[in-house]
Amino acid sequence: MARRTKRLWTDEEKRSICLQTTAAGVSVARVAQRYAMNANVIFKWLRDPRYAPAPPAEPDAACFLPVEIVDRPMHDDSEAAADPTPAAGMIEIDLACGHRLRISGTYDPEALVRLIRGLSG
Template sequence: MARRTRRLWTDEEKRSICLQTTAPGVSVAQVALRYTVNANLIFKWLRDPKYRPKPGTGSEEAGLRFLPVEIIAEAAKPLAAPLADNHIEIDLAGGHRMRISGSYNPEALARLIRGLTV
């Protein structure tokens, strides 16, 4: 039987995770799956005033939102290749490919890629 390791979350990570639960159409369960944490733990953090999002600081106001992601299986190509104007395609570990169209924040994209490849 595999031994579980306990993850230690910083206060900033807890606040960020709690803020993501305020996005329209997003459930606590979806956020919990994203971070591989039990939803009950997020509910516990949401009850704590230290981590609970303040009124008027929802994810929409903070510019946070979930973006649709499609995972497709295809042959590997170079790590990143521009497809056309405002398009980028990134091959991730495990044969997954990320396609982005339109404008994007490079720092946010880098954080997303790091999160997907952990």
């Protein structure tokens, strides 16, 4: 009879295996089979904060952003130089990634939030 040897897993391997259990439709038992190990070992790792994956962020969670209200735009566009005051009902948003949004007239707030998230990510 062959003698069993205890497999030693690195911390990175443990984190990787624990992360695989968070995929939709994947069970801990399935991941354990993939690595020829007992599922209870993975459950033990999942209880350890060093290896447990971070909970996923809620996509609809509120997020506060810094806001600065100024009398005139802070950029040097030629059209801004011609008319230093923004049009009534106009919103300008400068994102940290370098994109600038200019919205005038009516807008859908939910669509605007999705657009900002898409440009920020």
